[in-house]
Amino acid sequence: MMSLELKEKGNHLFKAGDYDGAEKLFSQAIQKNSKEPSFFTNRAVTRLRLEKWAGAEDDSRVAIDLYGPKNAASLKSSLYLAQALLNLQRPQEAYDVAIDAYKASLAVKNPQTENLSRTVLRAKQKMWAARETARLREMNETLASVEHFIEADLNRGLTELYAKLDRGEVGHIGFVEDRKALQEEAAKNVHNVREAFRIASKGDIQERVVPDYLIDGITFEIMHDPVVTPSGHSFDRVAILNHLQQSDVDPITRIPMTGESIRPNYSLKAACEEFLDKNGWAVDW
Incomplete structure (x- = not known):
């Protein structure tokens, strides 16, 4: 059986939820042709479903190398690599991979932008959680x-x-x-x-959490001057205007838009200001 046939049969099993079977077929395709990056990308996502994190990391890295880091086709592999690293409890590495891929996806209007955005935020939250754990343990x-x-x-x-x-x-x-x-x-x-x-401790020992809705989806920092796009997504004003200088589309929906179409989000701005007034530590989140 040709390698492409094995890949197609693997895709069929993957869609049917037979991840073990799909992994075996993708592995057979790789044995026949180890230079085709999509085989490794497909096995990587299959291994993510199987929670074989180390294998997914290896496959994603091979795919990125075969595609070339500047090839837009490698962005999906970068997403899988970041997700594997997160599950391997390596959030800083996951963040570095995801943020670079996210920026690249914005520039080429890639459909992986939203997934990469979520992964960057998850990585940053895990990094913050690790710092919070260290802080709480140091306190007591x-x-x-x-x-x-x-x-x-x-x-x-x-x-x-x-x-x-x-x-x-x-x-x-x-x-x-x-x-x-x-x-x-x-x-x-x-x-x-x-x-x-x-x-x-009457509240002295407690975790500090930044609500997701206060975080800008481009810079992944707490918003200072939130605005809302025609699609209903909110971003910090500076972040979305900087984005529109490079790409004239909504970073989430990829629908064409301009700076004139954004509007202030007064209720969210008030929420941001109230949170920062009570939680000054969040400026360095």
Whole structure:
């Protein structure tokens, strides 16, 4: 069977939800032709669905190299790479990949712009969450000890689960489900512990969160002077005007627009100002 036939059959299985079967066919296509980047891109997204993060990272990097970093076709692979890095708990790397791809997608009006925008925001939120964890633990040694214990317990559970997978005692689907259950239980325990410490400290120990609706979708900073586009999306005025100097389309919908079509979003501006008045730390978010 020719490599393109294998790819098409893999696409069919992917659409049908048979990700294991699709991965095998994409792998066979790659064995026949290891220079076709779309084979690696397709296997990368399949591995994301299978939660095989390291494999998805490897495939995405190969696809980007084969396409060439300046080829617009590589933007989808960059999206998959950023998503894999996020799930591998490497948010700074994910952010660097996603923000570069996002800027490139704006310049060429690529359909991946919105997905890349969401991925950049997720990466930035994870980076912030890591800093918040360090800050809270520095404030309270007891909290740090309890959270380290929860993490150690999670790591022991994951190590045992990976060993079962290697021994064939659990299948891949069961492995993914059990891993998710362990991670969700650990996250719940951390949340409960932090809530208990927040109550005991009368609010001194609490996580700081920036609401998504206050964040500009281009710069990914808190908005200072929000405006709304004809499509109903809000951006910081400076950010959207700078964008329109390079590309005359809405960054989300890609519908043609001009600077004259934006309007002030007074209610959102008031919300931004109120939040910043009470949360000065958010300026450096």
